[in-house]
Amino acid sequence: xxxxxxxxxxxxHSQGQFDDALECFRLVLALRPDSLDFHYNLGxxxxxxxxxxxxxxxxxxxxxxxxxxxxxxxxxxxxxxNSTEVPPDGYVALAFDNFASQFEHQMKVGDCKIPEIxxxxxxxxxxxxxxxxxxxxxxxxxMGCGTGRIGDAFRDISGELHGVDLxxxxxxLARDKCVxxxxxxxxxxxxxxxxxxxxxxxxxxxVLIYTGPLENLxxxxxxxxxxxxxxxxxxxxxNEGTYSLQASTHYAHSE
Numbered sequence: 446x447x448x449x450x451x452x453x454x455x456x457x458h459s460q461g462q463f464d465d466a467l468e469c470f471r472l473v474l475a476l477r478p479d480s481l482d483f484h485y486n487l488g489x490x491x492x493x494x495x496x497x498x499x500x501x502x503x504x505x506x507x508x509x510x511x512x513x514x515x516x517x518x519x520x521x522x523x524x525x526x527n528s529t530e531v532p533p534d535g536y537v538a539l540a541f542d543n544f545a546s547q548f549e550h551q552m553k554v555g556d557c558k559i560p561e562i563x564x565x566x567x568x569x570x571x572x573x574x575x576x577x578x579x580x581x582x583x584x585x586x587x588m589g590c591g592t593g594r595i596g597d598a599f600r601d602i603s604g605e606l607h608g609v610d611l612x613x614x615x616x617x618l619a620r621d622k623c624v625x626x627x628x629x630x631x632x633x634x635x636x637x638x639x640x641x642x643x644x645x646x647x648x649x650x651x652v653l654i655y656t657g658p659l660e661n662l663x664x665x666x667x668x669x670x671x672x673x674x675x676x677x678x679x680x681x682x683x684n685e686g687t688y689s690l691q692a693s694t695h696y697a698h699s700e
Contacts, residue, residue, distance in 0.1 A: 608628045
């Protein structure tokens with residue numbers, strides 16, 4: 446029962462039992478050697494085991510079988526070409542549409558504190574500037590808003606709150622929360638270049654990890670900030686160079 450072995454491997458991988466998952470996927474591929482989904486699962490497991498050369502071979506096999514497999518293309522680039530500037534067109538929306546149903550749970554399991562950390566910095570700025578208006582930020586933009594975790598964290602200090610994201614499935618969950626006053630399904634740069642709205646605060650939590658060069662995005666952000674406006678964002682740390690695509694398929698950036 447090939448699908449059962451594969452599903453068991455996926456579950457074991459999600460629990461961090463990578464060696465056991467590997468055995469499942471190897472058994473599956475012995476029975477069905479030309480399945481691109483099974484090669485992709487094997488590649489993910491090998492990558493998480495730190496066996497990058499073997500993982501790259503699995504991703505190459507997927508791309509050989511399906512040259513339009515966006516996730517395998519990008520995963521292969523992350524292991525072989527860390528100067529890649531952006532994911533393939535459609536990758537981010539596809540990845541998060543597939544991930545939407547698990548996103549909130551994974552953030553809780555992973556104990557992600559980025560929304561709370563950014564909120565604490567915003568509170569510090571409010572105190573330092575002695576901002577007395579209520580709410581402190583009359584108009585806020587949440588780029589890559591996803592399911593609305595950042596929007597939820599900033600709702601108490603935001604007036605009009607807008608969200609932008611590419612993933613339809615993630616935005617469905619955000620709409621259910623009723624956090625945002627307006628939601629736009631597009632990419633961040635297109636929205637910033639087309640809107641005429643000015644913001645007091647622009648947020649980008651776990652967003653810049655999907656872009657290498659940041660100059661154009663930062664320039665567009667500046668154009669959309671009102672006088673005294675602020676840009677709050679998170680990055681993954683890179684000690685040398687400007688940016689680099691990591692094996693995790695996230696970009697890291699230098700200070």
